[in-house]
Amino acid sequence: MMPIAGVLATVFLFVNLQKNNELVVFHSLGLSIFRVLTPVLLVLLGISILGWVLTDKVVPYSMDKRNYYYYVEMKKSPASYNKLKKSDIWFRTPKAIVNFKKVLSKTEVSGVRVYFYSNEEWRPTRILEAETASLQDQEWIYKNGLETNYKDGVATSVRFNEVSTDPLEDLSEFKKRQASVDSMSLSELAYAIKKGKESSMSTNVLETSYHGKLSFIFSSLFLSLLALPFCIGNARSSNVFVGLGVALALVISYWVVYSFFLNMGKSGTLPAILAAWLPGIMSLGLFSIMIRKKKY
Numbered sequence: 001m002m003p004i005a006g007v008l009a010t011v012f013l014f015v016n017l018q019k020n021n022e023l024v025v026f027h028s029l030g031l032s033i034f035r036v037l038t039p040v041l042l043v044l045l046g047i048s049i050l051g052w053v054l055t056d057k058v059v060p061y062s063m064d065k066r067n068y069y070y071y072v073e074m075k076k077s078p079a080s081y082n083k084l085k086k087s088d089i090w091f092r093t094p095k096a097i098v099n100f101k102k103v104l105s106k107t108e109v110s111g112v113r114v115y116f117y118s119n120e121e122w123r124p125t126r127i128l129e130a131e132t133a134s135l136q137d138q139e140w141i142y143k144n145g146l147e148t149n150y151k152d153g154v155a156t157s158v159r160f161n162e163v164s165t166d167p168l169e170d171l172s173e174f175k176k177r178q179a180s181v182d183s184m185s186l187s188e189l190a191y192a193i194k195k196g197k198e199s200s201m202s203t204n205v206l207e208t209s210y211h212g213k214l215s216f217i218f219s220s221l222f223l224s225l226l227a228l229p230f231c232i233g234n235a236r237s238s239n240v241f242v243g244l245g246v247a248l249a250l251v252i253s254y255w256v257v258y259s260f261f262l263n264m265g266k267s268g269t270l271p272a273i274l275a276a277w278l279p280g281i282m283s284l285g286l287f288s289i290m291i292r293k294k295k296y
Contacts, residue, residue, distance in 0.1 A: 186214070209266075
């Protein structure tokens, strides 16, 4: 809601300045519209940075604490809390005990250890340790690791480049447990992108989400600049309700365009960085064109 609050505050401010002829006073003192706008943009920039800190650093930490108290303290189900984590995950299946150090995406994890055991005697029969594991429809594929088999009390270890096993649990259920890309912080997205490239995986979705989060930080600035030309004109025609309508129309339009280009980036139609920043660049371009036509 911070981008919306920022553009509404900017619209109301300049509509009232225009209505009361205060912009004329600034102009008579030799102050351009850009000079008047500078402190407003600085405040919006500060609010944007604060919003980024809250959503990227504070909210994920708070949600983790919330989940801990809800599942461990209230529901008395620590296993459910572990399933919501994005690192150092443990869970048990009828066939094995599984540990993932990091969840890279909904279908890939890293730092994998799988302990297969015997139901009758509760003894390990096989241990798989791998750098990464990917979840396919009918199997799990482990890459670059060590396989240890136990037979008659003797352990035999063999290194492997790739091995596969049957699904340890239903794939759809496992995917539901993993955090969505939207809930990942920038550092987690950067790490996931790095590991994805090392594994020769497509990282379009991750890269677009990463740059999208960065560009969204400045969306209030883009929207405020885009709304400014509509607020400067004839003082008699300046109206708060008209400004409100303009602001809401711009917010909705910007969000539609922003979502459209993000989807193009995720599909690989556009480079991720271009898809994320193009709506902002277009807003700045329209602002430059419209502000030149205004007499101030």
